[in-house]
Amino acid sequence: MNGNSFGRLFQVTTFGESHGDAMGCTVSGVPAGLELSEEDIQDDLDRRKPGQSMITTSRGEPDAVSIKSGVQDGYTTGTPIGMVIQNKDARSGKYEPFITAPRPSHGDFTYSAKFGTRNWGGGGRSSARETVNWVAAGAIAKKLLAREGIELKAHVNQIGDVEAPEVSFEEMLEHSEENDVRCAHPETAEEMQELIAAYQEEGDSIGGSIYFEAQGVPVGLGAPRFDSLSARLGQAMIAVPATTAFEFGLGTDAAEWTGKDRNDDWEFDDDGTPVPVENDHGGIQGGISSGEPIYGEVTLHAPTSIPKTQQTADWETGELKEEKVIGRHDPVLPPRGVPVVEAMLALTLVDFMFLSGRMNPDRVDDQPGKYDTDYHPSNPANE
Amino acid sequence: MNGNSFGRLFQVTTFGESHGDAMGCTVSGVPAGLELSEEDIQDDLDRRKPGQSMITTSRGEPDAVSIKSGVQDGYTTGTPIGMVIQNKDARSGKYEPFITAPRPSHGDFTYSAKFGTRNWGGGGRSSARETVNWVAAGAIAKKLLAREGIELKAHVNQIGDVEAPEVSFEEMLEHSEENDVRCAHPETAEEMQELIAAYQEEGDSIGGSIYFEAQGVPVGLGAPRFDSLSARLGQAMIAVPATTAFEFGLGTDAAEWTGKDRNDDWEFDDDGTPVPVENDHGGIQGGISSGEPIYGEVTLHAPTSIPKTQQTADWETGELKEEKVIGRHDPVLPPRGVPVVEAMLALTLVDFMFLSGRMNPDRVDDQPGKYDTDYHPSNPANE
């Protein structure tokens, strides 16, 4: 099966399954001269990893990344960066009841039907564990974007029927990592946590959504019509596990807005460049970035692994049976989804930065000219 | 700029701009032996074309497709199908005020900023006219899917705050093409039309949404993780002009559903195959089709071309000015968007049928074996 690569010039290719030996990815298209260490990547992996709090699964994976290639003396060399994240030795025993009886609304049935088999431990390739690869690759993308003045952040803006009020980008930066639920509005975060605890107590789970925003994106990113910035961002976000909706700008609300209300008039900024008076368009016009902040939202359905009894159909015995998924699982997905959404946003944007010629695909701009060996990271005299 | 191709095995590549000489597309990956005529394609083009009713622009394009290659004696040959749709000689004069002063919320500014120029007549490459290419290619995809028992349909389920009740697939097939607004619920269609007329009268426009559904899709389509069926479908749909949201299954509602409520238990069908009791998952589990109907929704914002005065900023004169877009424009997009959404759904599904080995990429299955020249469409004796 294909579908393991994302991006065209900045491209990540992944492998691995939950309860397998290791996860890993290859990142092609990283220019030379970027300072990069495993620590740079580890920070985001730690934000994604399980066992961080009461509201995440207690399964403890260290999730330590190991860079296998593409970096020398602390700088990228322009060649592919191979990364491997070892899986902990996990007991798969608790999944045995589901080998031939699919868990409700998981990928168990579809994977088995497609391939005639599946790695049944913990969801195998369909597990959200795959997103360690995305977060690892996304961390590199974020570093590159930061050099160009592009900042991005996500936070949890809805859990069940608890919705956060609109927050500023600065509030997201300041508050979203302060609480376990990763909501940038502290009071709402508390409400959300109570709601989650209530569902968790009754052995159920609940859905929610993540708001994302990118600032400093230059005008001109996107390759309409089929690879418009919005279409590619949509693909990236809908690939996030459990996503059932992607919106940008007004999203579904746009159905009820008139043209006059939604249209953003033009004025001039201080430099005499036309800028929209408002940003109801979400930073994308005609499929191309407008220079305004890009913002949108993804909806994640409730976790399907719940300790409630549910009915499944065993294709080996031909019998219906009642089962519950035992063990600790996330009662809600958005909190750990925040770094994943950020990663996919970063991977999409950085690819378009290269596609639009706004970044040099061979080397970062402040790398000294060729032959400037004083800087040359491969010069032993520098060490 | 790239981004003019969609699909990997069944691939369409397009060119053309509004008010240019012609639109055209190349469809690669059509197997040999499919009966195909220009009439097969024209039907869908006619459903998309302007000037069909009071609620569509009165600009009259005949939109006659001409097949240039890939078909011989009424059957496809397996080689690329080139199609050209001539543009009518259109006067672009009314767009002159906007050459250096972007229309609000169009692609005028982003195209000009990206390229330093743009084809300014009628939106150029950013015009929805491009979708004639999609509909033409989609008509071929639909024919192939129909042979495999896959049927698909879309209808308008919301205009402004008027929402249609849920309708069955059969109702969609029966009623959606009966009224100008393409809503399968006749009473709602009337309400929608009144609403549209009201907005139109006051020189404004309004948003809406399109519901789509595909039946008969086999289990096993999709290439997770990045090319999951949902992610690719999302890309396809968000590329549809004016789309601001894509949902499948419960969509944004999933945020408020619990795991227990959303999870679909398993039972057996008459053949002893596990099937979900319900279809809250929208026909896609783990990024792969489950055999259940695939359904979802796209939101289209209100048309941006409105005859109301709006403010723009002329980058040549450095002055703000008040302009209105003259001429007749669609006051609402979903009615003509229905065949476009169907086309993108068909293009996505047919590509996965080939990617999953469920259809022969070289020839249709009921084409007689090689050398069976009685059938052989290139045999003059058959004519």
Add this chain to the structure above:
Amino acid sequence: MNGNSFGRLFQVTTFGESHGDAMGCTVSGVPAGLELSEEDIQDDLDRRKPGQSMITTSRGEPDAVSIKSGVQDGYTTGTPIGMVIQNKDARSGKYEPFITAPRPSHGDFTYSAKFGTRNWGGGGRSSARETVNWVAAGAIAKKLLAREGIELKAHVNQIGDVEAPEVSFEEMLEHSEENDVRCAHPETAEEMQELIAAYQEEGDSIGGSIYFEAQGVPVGLGAPRFDSLSARLGQAMIAVPATTAFEFGLGTDAAEWTGKDRNDDWEFDDDGTPVPVENDHGGIQGGISSGEPIYGEVTLHAPTSIPKTQQTADWETGELKEEKVIGRHDPVLPPRGVPVVEAMLALTLVDFMFLSGRMNPDRVDDQPGKYDTDYHPSNPANE
């Protein structure tokens, strides 16, 4: 069938078959602001077209290109360029004996076996007529390369056992278009023509080869390991009809050279940059351009359509039969292959110029900055 596209950032997609309605191609990735007219393209098409001389087929196609999109007021707009080249109304009657009895060493059998049918008039999609598309797209590539100081040329360096001595790039530019055989060495050209005439007289055909060279290619093009400059150039060249060998640098001779003899020592140029003392490496080291001229050679087998009686096997009647291909056909392929080889060289190089960030994918470098509407080709005041 796929395989109708070449290039990743500068990408051409083609359709059409010999004796079909029209040939056509879509060129994606041409930056905005390039001056471009049909005449620019026609020149190379005329060099490729049949009926130019005694040694090319007398079938007279006007081969007039029509640009359908992507150009406005004489300048490209950054959007895809659609081009159509009408086919003349050709009588296919003479191909009837071969509908179910394949011509020796053509694609008749393989196409029919793959697809169960084929467009049998004149070779259909397998005809060298397809290369009009390549030459049309290549003409745009050449224009872009010329702006960067990259010049390229090909000439015929062997027909049968007549080989031209080594010629300089300047001699290629000066002499290769002076004679019908397109050999840059005038005396050899005469010999070649005599040889061709002799084979033609006896109803046979003969093979040959084309030498190509590109000058001014900057250091750093190529994406090893799989998309090294040499590998991609190889794919491009071997796609040229009738090609059976691709060589660069020393080519097959390298088998007999020692490391010491082949290795190119380094010295400094006047600017103090290391340069190879010789260019036995053919301008490519480690899969990446070295700054030295890129040169190589393709071998084209003899035309398969010959007026000699040959044996074929009719799969409809089950009988062997003796047939000859009637009509005038090229007795040798390299002369008309020269513009085709140049086109594929140009298409390969220009794609890498974009992939390596050496050219701006959105607009040519000397296009005035955005908003400079005095130049703005879409400003009617300029006309």
Add this chain to the structure above:
Amino acid sequence: MNGNSFGRLFQVTTFGESHGDAMGCTVSGVPAGLELSEEDIQDDLDRRKPGQSMITTSRGEPDAVSIKSGVQDGYTTGTPIGMVIQNKDARSGKYEPFITAPRPSHGDFTYSAKFGTRNWGGGGRSSARETVNWVAAGAIAKKLLAREGIELKAHVNQIGDVEAPEVSFEEMLEHSEENDVRCAHPETAEEMQELIAAYQEEGDSIGGSIYFEAQGVPVGLGAPRFDSLSARLGQAMIAVPATTAFEFGLGTDAAEWTGKDRNDDWEFDDDGTPVPVENDHGGIQGGISSGEPIYGEVTLHAPTSIPKTQQTADWETGELKEEKVIGRHDPVLPPRGVPVVEAMLALTLVDFMFLSGRMNPDRVDDQPGKYDTDYHPSNPANE
């Protein structure tokens, strides 16, 4: 830099550099149900590895492959197969003289010029060490092809001016692995070894070539025009380190053959299917496989690392200097290139088997139907 992936449906993506931490690759598109172990892959890796004999470098890498994902209970699961091959801790010291002074005809200069840096130990990413990844992926491709009755083999047919006579496929299978030089003609192998020893003794190296052949390839593989079987095979083969020429069928000899001589007449086989009387076309007609054996040849230049003094230019000091590459290096490349050429041939063919719908991309054909859990490799009852 991109260029780290090969194939479209069966796709390998690689990372790693000589003297780096590890080499690795991800193979996407392997169907489920293929029996696969590390031993299957190790055999070919051992044929490629250094230190096998006097005529290969004595640098001893164990080259042990570790499968990280995509295999469960000895069978593939349809998900990507991640493989890692650890590099031995290698001392890079001997490469220090070349950090800023490029070795003649290596990739040292082009990599440094492109990226402004390079991994200088042992050639870094440009090292032939990368081909461990190709051979590992190719071993999987070979297993899949063998199931379809496709066999392939390569042998060394020329070293310097010593050429082997034509050998049969059976001779290649029987003899090519019997001697260190991997030539299927034992007497010639001895001559070759003497020649190699002579060059080695005088501190020089010598070029050579590899002949390859595939039997049992079905009619119909290839996606002309740009992705014809020959063009893709060419790309694959020219990517092999040190390759300067690719030929198939008559190769460069075709320049001197007439159409009458080269054309292969048609007759019928025992089943009444047309087959060519001879195979001068090399198994490919019109870019598509004809059912005849596919054969061809690649030329590999002499190794550039030689212990002879050569001149280089140090860009840091601005001075010319005389250096020799110390340590043991292969005096000739074809012997260890044989498994690499086989791998690239296998990777090309298997991709087309999927692209042409001749193999099921989801699961191997003899895997029992879905739900047949007796066989189901994930059923613990089977163990």
